[in-house]
Amino acid sequence: MNNPLYQKNIISIADLSRTDLELILQTAHSLKQTPQPELLKNKVIASCFFEASTRTRLSFETAVQRLGGSIIGFDSGGNTSLAQKGETLADSVKVISSYADAFFMRHPQEGAARLASEFTEIPVINGGDGANQHPTQTLLDLFTIYETQDTLDKLNIAFVGDLKYGRTVHSLAQALSLFNCNFYFIAPDALAMPDYILEELTDKGINYSVHASIEEVVDSLDILYMTRVQKERFDETEYQHIKSAFLLNAQMLTNVRNNLKVLHPLPRIDEIHNNVDDTPYAYYFQQAQNGVYARQALLALLLTNQFQLEV
Amino acid sequence: MMQKKLQVEAIQHGSVIDHIPAQQGVKILKFFKFTQTNEKITIGLNLSTHNGKSKDLIKVENTFISDEQANQLALFAPNATINQIKDFKVVNKFPVQLPSSFIGVLACPNSNCISHNEPVKTRFYVNNKSVLKLKCHYCEKSFQRSFFTELD
Ligand SMILES: [Zn+2]
Numbered sequence: 001m002n003n004p005l006y007q008k009n010i011i012s013i014a015d016l017s018r019t020d021l022e023l024i025l026q027t028a029h030s031l032k033q034t035p036q037p038e039l040l041k042n043k044v045i046a047s048c049f050f051e052a053s054t055r056t057r058l059s060f061e062t063a064v065q066r067l068g069g070s071i072i073g074f075d076s077g078g079n080t081s082l083a084q085k086g087e088t089l090a091d092s093v094k095v096i097s098s099y100a101d102a103f104f105m106r107h108p109q110e111g112a113a114r115l116a117s118e119f120t121e122i123p124v125i126n127g128g129d130g131a132n133q134h135p136t137q138t139l140l141d142l143f144t145i146y147e148t149q150d151t152l153d154k155l156n157i158a159f160v161g162d163l164k165y166g167r168t169v170h171s172l173a174q175a176l177s178l179f180n181c182n183f184y185f186i187a188p189d190a191l192a193m194p195d196y197i198l199e200e201l202t203d204k205g206i207n208y209s210v211h212a213s214i215e216e217v218v219d220s221l222d223i224l225y226m227t228r229v230q231k232e233r234f235d236e237t238e239y240q241h242i243k244s245a246f247l248l249n250a251q252m253l254t255n256v257r258n259n260l261k262v263l264h265p266l267p268r269i270d271e272i273h274n275n276v277d278d279t280p281y282a283y284y285f286q287q288a289q290n291g292v293y294a295r296q297a298l299l300a301l302l303l304t305n306q307f308q309l310e311v
Numbered sequence: 312m313m314q315k316k317l318q319v320e321a322i323q324h325g326s327v328i329d330h331i332p333a334q335q336g337v338k339i340l341k342f343f344k345f346t347q348t349n350e351k352i353t354i355g356l357n358l359s360t361h362n363g364k365s366k367d368l369i370k371v372e373n374t375f376i377s378d379e380q381a382n383q384l385a386l387f388a389p390n391a392t393i394n395q396i397k398d399f400k401v402v403n404k405f406p407v408q409l410p411s412s413f414i415g416v417l418a419c420p421n422s423n424c425i426s427h428n429e430p431v432k433t434r435f436y437v438n439n440k441s442v443l444k445l446k447c448h449y450c451e452k453s454f455q456r457s458f459f460t461e462l463d
Binding site: 012073088089090107108109110111112115118129130131132133197307 | 423428430431446452
């Protein structure tokens with residue numbers, strides 16, 4: 001069977017089936033085990049950051065280079081003559097994509113990547129469109145969970161912190177809902193998971209529960225996914241309470257499962273104490289490194305036909 | 312003598328859009344640009360109905376509402392019916408149906424959505440729940456009908 005992602009776009013996690021996701025994770029795993037430094041030889045990849053994002057750009061451009069491809073593009077759209085001349089995104093995409101074999105883009109407006117894909121024949125990869133989607137982040141999260149747990153099925157996964165504004169947790173919960181996981185949501189009331197996500201999970205028959213603190217559930221978890229709670233959103237008294245309930249330190253990990261891994265999309269501020277770094281449960285730096293493999297997997301699948309799903 | 316006094320004059324050929332909620336009739340006229348044709352148009356506003364509520368009604372001579380137009384009517388008058396008239400007789404009568412999507416008729420309520428100021432038609436997908444929500448093809452956000460404005 002051919003690879004179903006060949007020459008396709010990666011715009012939104014919701015566009016990907018369970019099989020697509022499994023193929024991406026297997027390919028990421030394969031490329032991590034067996035590097036392919038020549039795979040994209042003679043391919044030119046456009047890396048267009050209409051909005052700056054240093055981490056995503058470094059990770060993506062490393063992925064291209066590790067596969068032997070070359071890069072054209074820009075790291076901050078505001079500084080380019082494109083932005084200054086007031087060209088439509090549609091026109092920019094038509095021109096740039098005529099030079100390249102794939103188009104990776106970050107843009108400050110929601111829907112930009114979907115729109116771009118309608119003005120070019122080459123594969124478009126969404127590196128973040130405003131507050132909407134950031135599928136390569138979701139894929140690296142999934143890959144990290146898969147790598148550490150050997151499966152994505154029926155895991156106990158807690159999401160902690162800002163669940164209201166965090167597109168990362170929304171997309172990840174949506175993707176994991178294809179795998180029958182149990183979700184635990186732990187957030188200050190003001191930053192609770194939005195109703196529309198909860199409704200979606202209910203419609204899909206997913207088990208979830210809401211908890212007041214990490215300690216209520218930590219001992220039964222496989223994955224503890226931490227996100228940042230912005231101090232600015234609270235007054236000092238509130239924040240002291242939040243600190244005890246939503247911030248993680250090593251003492252809280254005394255009786256946890258052996259396979260527990262703590263993840264975080266980074267950068268962290270103080271939601272994970274430095275003393276967690278030395279525990280066997282910390283996995284956030286490996287998670288960041290996995291971004292390179294997840295992005296390599298996408299490039300490999302979109303631009304070559306060498307990988308397919310092994311059942 | 313007529314059994315029932317007609318509230319709005321009959322037409323010979325054309326379409327009658329009935330059961331429009333009161334206040335929506337003028338919006339529909341504007342939306343379909345009926346005001347820009349030379350055909351004879353009769354409108355009734357705040358007409359009384361059997362159940363004591365009021366409705367608007369539009370009659371357009373020599374114009375047959377297409378299926379696509381009929382679907383767009385669902386944005387204003389989800390329970391409207393369309394009667395096609397030939398020689399003063401109703402030859403076809405059908406209810407408005409909610410389409411699966413609306414293309415090029417509404418502006419996205421999300422001001423940061425890329426669909427503003429780019430050469431594309433907006434597209435919204437209709438959910439099939441009791442409360443009508445429309446999801447933007449581009450920014451993927453869902454909004455209730457009342458948040459939308461029509462494009463010119
Ligand atoms: Zn939109």
